[in-house]
Amino acid sequence: MTERQPAAGFPEIRVPALYTFAGLVLGFLAAMALKGTAALDPLLAVAEPMGSLWLKALQLTILPLVIGLVVTGISQTLAAAGGGGLARRAVGLFVVLLLAAGFMSALLVPALLELFPVPAKAVAALSGGAADPGKVPGVADILDAMMPQNIFAAAAGGAMLPVVIFASLFALALTRIGAEQRRQIVLFFEGLAGAMMVIVGWVLMLAPLGVFGLAATLGAQTGADAIGALAHYIVIVASAGFVVLLGGYALAVTLGRQKLGAFARAMAPVHAVAISTQSSLASLPAMLAACRKLGVREATADFVLPLAVAIFRGTSPAMNMGVAIYAAHLTGTPLSAAALMAGVFVAFLVSLSSVSLPGTISFVISVGPIANAMGVPLAPLALLVAVEMLPDIMRTLGNVTMDVAVTSAVDREE
Numbered sequence: 443m444t445e446r447q448p449a450a451g452f453p454e455i456r457v458p459a460l461y462t463f464a465g466l467v468l469g470f471l472a473a474m475a476l477k478g479t480a481a482l483d484p485l486l487a488v489a490e491p492m493g494s495l496w497l498k499a500l501q502l503t504i505l506p507l508v509i510g511l512v513v514t515g516i517s518q519t520l521a522a523a524g525g526g527g528l529a530r531r532a533v534g535l536f537v538v539l540l541l542a543a544g545f546m547s548a549l550l551v552p553a554l555l556e557l558f559p560v561p562a563k564a565v566a567a568l569s570g571g572a573a574d575p576g577k578v579p580g581v582a583d584i585l586d587a588m589m590p591q592n593i594f595a596a597a598a599g600g601a602m603l604p605v606v607i608f609a610s611l612f613a614l615a616l617t618r619i620g621a622e623q624r625r626q627i628v629l630f631f632e633g634l635a636g637a638m639m640v641i642v643g644w645v646l647m648l649a650p651l652g653v654f655g656l657a658a659t660l661g662a663q664t665g666a667d668a669i670g671a672l673a674h675y676i677v678i679v680a681s682a683g684f685v686v687l688l689g690g691y692a693l694a695v696t697l698g699r700q701k702l703g704a705f706a707r708a709m710a711p712v713h714a715v716a717i718s719t720q721s722s723l724a725s726l727p728a729m730l731a732a733c734r735k736l737g738v739r740e741a742t743a744d745f746v747l748p749l750a751v752a753i754f755r756g757t758s759p760a761m762n763m764g765v766a767i768y769a770a771h772l773t774g775t776p777l778s779a780a781a782l783m784a785g786v787f788v789a790f791l792v793s794l795s796s797v798s799l800p801g802t803i804s805f806v807i808s809v810g811p812i813a814n815a816m817g818v819p820l821a822p823l824a825l826l827v828a829v830e831m832l833p834d835i836m837r838t839l840g841n842v843t844m845d846v847a848v849t850s851a852v853d854r855e856e
Contacts, residue, residue: 459830459831459834460831461649461650462646462649462650462653462827462828462831463828463829463831464650465649465650465651465652465653465654465657465828466653466654466657466825466828466829467657468654468657469489469653469654469655469656469657469658469659469660469661470657470658470660470661470668470669471661472485472654472658472661473485473486473489473657473658473659473660473661473662474661476662477661477662482662485658485662486658486659486662488655489654489655489656489658489659490655490659491655492651492652492654492655493652493653493654493655493656493657493658493659493824494655495652496645496648496649496651496652496653496655496656496824497652497656497821497824499645499648499652500645500646500652500806500824501810501820503638503641503642503645503806504602504806504807504810504811505602505605506634506638507635507638507639507642507807508602508605508606508609508792508807508810508811509605509609509631509634510631510632510634510635510636510638511635511792511807512606512609512610512613512791512792512794513609513612513613513616513628513631514628514631514632514635515753515794516609516610516613516614516791516794517613517616517624517628517631518752518753518794519533519536519753519794520613520614520617522749522752522753528742528745528746528852529745529749531852531855532745532746532749532750532848532852533749533753535848535851535852536750536753536754536848537790539689539693539754539756539844539848540754540756540758540759540790540793540794541759541786541790542689543686543689543756543757543758543759543760544759544760544763544785544786544787544789544790545786546682546685546686546689546760547682547759547760547761547763547764547767548763548767548782548783548785548786550681550682550685550764551678551679551681551682551763551764551767551768552767552777554678554681555678555767555768555771558674558678559771560671560674560675560768560771560772561670561671561674593605593608602788602810602811602814602815603784603788603811603814603815606788606791606792606811606815610791616628642806642807646806649827649828652824653824653825653827653828656824656825657825657828660825668825671772672825672826672829675768675826675829676829676832676833678764678768679761679764679765679768679833680761680832680833680836681764682757682760682761682763682764683757683760683761683764683833683836683837683839683840684836684840685760686756686757686760686761686840686843686844687757687836687839687840687843687844689756689844690756690840690843690844690846690847691705691706691843691847693844693847693848693850693851694736694846694847694850694851697850697851697854697855698736698847698850698851698853698854699850699854700736700850704735704736705736705846705847705850707735708732708733708735708736708846709732709842709843709846711728711731711732712725712728712729712732712842712843712846713839713842713843714728715728716728716835716838716839716841716842717835717838717839719838720831720834720835720838721838722751722755722838722841722842722845723751725838725842726747726748726751728842729747729842729845729846729849730743730744730747732846733747733846733849733850736846736850738849738850738853739853742849742852742853743849743853746848746849746852746853747845747846747849750844750845750848750849751845753794754841754844754845754848755793755837755841756840756841756843756844756845756848757836757837757840757841757844758789758792758793758804758808758837758841759786759789759790759793760840761833761836761837761840762789762792762793762808762809762812763785763786763789763812765805765809765812765813765823765826766785766789766809766812766813766816766818767782767785768822768826769809769813769818769819769820769822769823769826770813770816770818772822773818773819773821773822775816775817775818775819777816777818781815781816781817782816784815784816785812785815785816787815788811788812788815789808789812792807792808792811792812793808805823805826805827805830806823806827809823810823
């Protein structure tokens with residue numbers, strides 16, 4: 443989701459999402475307008491290297507940022523879970539819902555793509571025509587990738603799955619050492635994540651130029667075919683988020699014992715703020731007001747809601763898995779059950795780590811590790827990030843709905 447406020451201890455980063463989208467549109471329009479003229483070659487002479495260099499810079503930053511955020515995110519989650527019975531119940535429900543959202547997306551998105559496949563011309567457009575099916579990874583391949591002989595060699599080779607698992611185990615191991623030692627190590631990783639976020643922010647400030655270069659290159663090759671794929675992508679990925687939103691209503695009615703109409707009326711102002719700000723943090727006052735309307739005890743709401751905003755993003759595993767699966771279809775990458783399971787696992791871990799980050803940065807660091815773990819090429823993400831501002835609305839709507847529903851459910855359990 444888009445967060446305009448920085449996470450605690452992290453620098454504030456502003457990413458020009460609207461300008462990035464404008465760069466996408468202008469790149470397509472310029473290439474299509476100049477197609478068949480002598481002016482196209484000079485445009486591509488600049489656009490192709492500009493887009494390629496920006497994509498490489500984007501990929502360069504993912505690994506160290508993910509390591510820092512996974513360690514600090516899991517440490518924060520474990521610290522929250524140790525904060526008493528109410529915190530343990532809330533965090534336990536967060537974990538169940540995040541895993542359920544990931545598994546739901548692993549089933550739903552492939553089914554949607556079977557019913558409504560990506561147009562063939564659009565696949566060739568966004569994949570650059572290089573859709574090599576390759577070998578379907580089996581369970582043995584996934585397990586072997588999870589346990590490399592040398593974690594540094596795995597990191598150097600860009601193998602994200604073992605790196606994420608190692609960072610998670612490292613964060614768990616920190617709970618078994620002294621508090622002062624643990625704090626010093628966590629501070630190091632917080633500093634690593636903060637510094638890398640600055641670098642990622644610099645790279646993404648150039649996103650309008652990089653996306654313009656990629657879009658112009660695609661537009662010259664495929665014309666308007668890629669535009670249809672982007673519209674199709676938005677609908678498919680937003681559908682996964684919409685199911686999570688519906689799940690929030692179901693959770694409020696069942697575990698929260700709220701009346702459906704009353705919950706919908708209480709959420710209406712929250713949804714209005716969420717759409718206008720695309721920020722769960724900015725929607726927090728409206729969510730607190732909704733909880734009071736629903737009869738949630740003030741002590742529960744004042745504790746659980748800020749905790750949910752900090753470490754629980756209900757739509758992240760579902761929509762990030764959706765993006766990775768869509769990228770697999772674009773590139774012709776086969777996905778076995780083992781690959782989908784690995785994606786769900788990484789999606790869950792990474793969802794705990796993207797704390798109060800701008801939507802564009804969350805997209806890069808969340809989807810990249812999932813796609814890598816599933817063996818999906820990252821190249822399509824460079825264009826999909828340009829339209830993230832549209833699915834991001836559904837991300838925020840689903841997140842705020844789940845936040846209020848979880849708070850209501852925990853309060854009833856109390």
